[in-house]
Amino acid sequence: DTGVSQDPRHKITKRGQNVTFRCDPISEHNRLYWYRQTLGQGPEFLTYFQNEAQLEKSRLLSDRFSAERPKGSFSTLEIQRTEQGDSAMYLCASSFLLGTEAFFGQGTRLTVV
Amino acid sequence: ELKVEQNPLFLSMQEGKNYTIYCNYSTTSDRLYWYRQDPGKSLESLFVLLSNGAVKQEGRLMASLDTKARLSTLHITAAVHDLSATYFCAVDIIGNQFYFGTGTSLTVIP
Numbered sequence: 001d002t003g004v005s006q007d008p009r010h011k012i013t014k015r016g017q018n019v020t021f022r023c024d025p026i027s028e029h030n031r032l033y034w035y036r037q038t039l040g041q042g043p044e045f046l047t048y049f050q051n052e053a054q055l056e057k058s059r060l061l062s063d064r065f066s067a068e069r070p071k072g073s074f075s076t077l078e079i080q081r082t083e084q085g086d087s088a089m090y091l092c093a094s095s096f097l098l099g100t101e102a103f104f105g106q107g108t109r110l111t112v113v
Numbered sequence: 114e115l116k117v118e119q120n121p122l123f124l125s126m127q128e129g130k131n132y133t134i135y136c137n138y139s140t141t142s143d144r145l146y147w148y149r150q151d152p153g154k155s156l157e158s159l160f161v162l163l164s165n166g167a168v169k170q171e172g173r174l175m176a177s178l179d180t181k182a183r184l185s186t187l188h189i190t191a192a193v194h195d196l197s198a199t200y201f202c203a204v205d206i207i208g209n210q211f212y213f214g215t216g217t218s219l220t221v222i223p
Binding site: 033035040041042043044045048056059091093100101102103104105106107 | 117146148154155156157158161201203207210211212213214215216
C-alpha cells in the first residue's frame with residue numbers, strides 16, 4: 001500500500017468556479033478526514049467519515065463545502081463558487097481505529113485567482 | 114472553544130544542543146499526537162501518546178504527556194540539521210477530530 005493518495009496535487013481555478021478533490025485512503029482504514037491548512041497555520045479539521053457515514057460536518061467552513069464517501073472507500077471534497085479565501089492546502093487523512101494516528105496524504109494545493 | 118498552543122512558535126538552535134517544545138491544551142483529553150511537516154510536504158506521524166504519563170522516544174526525539182496538566186512536551190537531544198522542520202501537536206477530543214497546535218518551526222544551525 002502506498003499510503004493516502006490525493007488528486008490533484010495542485011489546482012488553480014478562477015473565482016466562482018467549482019472544484020472537486022479526491023482522496024484514496026489506506027485500504028484497510030475505515031476512518032477518513034479532511035483538513036484545511038493555510039500558510040503558517042496548523043491543519044484545521046473540516047469533516048470526517050467512518051466508512052460511508054459522515055459523522056461530523058459542522059466544521060465545514062460554509063455551505064459551499066461538501067464531502068462524500070459513497071462506498072466507504074475514496075472520498076471527494078467539493079467547493080462550490082470558490083473564493084480567494086479558499087486558497088489553501090487541503091489535506092486528507094485516514095486511520096483504522098479510534099486512538100491510532102491518522103496518516104496524511106500529500107495534499108491538494110488550491111489557488112483561487 | 115478548544116485551544117492548543119505550542120511554545121515556542123519559532124526555534125533556532127545550534128547543532129548538538131538540547132531543547133524542549135511545549136504543547137498546552139485547554140480541555141480534557143488523553144490522546145495526543147506529534148507530527149512533523151517539512152516545507153511543502155504533508156504531515157508525518159512521530160508519536161502517539163494515549164495515556165497520562167506516556168513517554169515515547171525515537172532517535173533524538175522524546176515525547177511525553179501529562180493529562181492532568183494538559184501538557185505534552187517534545188524534547189530534542191543533540192539536535193542535528195535533519196531535524197529542521199515544523200512540529201505540530203494534535204489533541205484528539207472526539208473520534209479522531211484532531212485539533213492541531215500552532216506549530217513550532219525548528220531550524221537547526223550547523
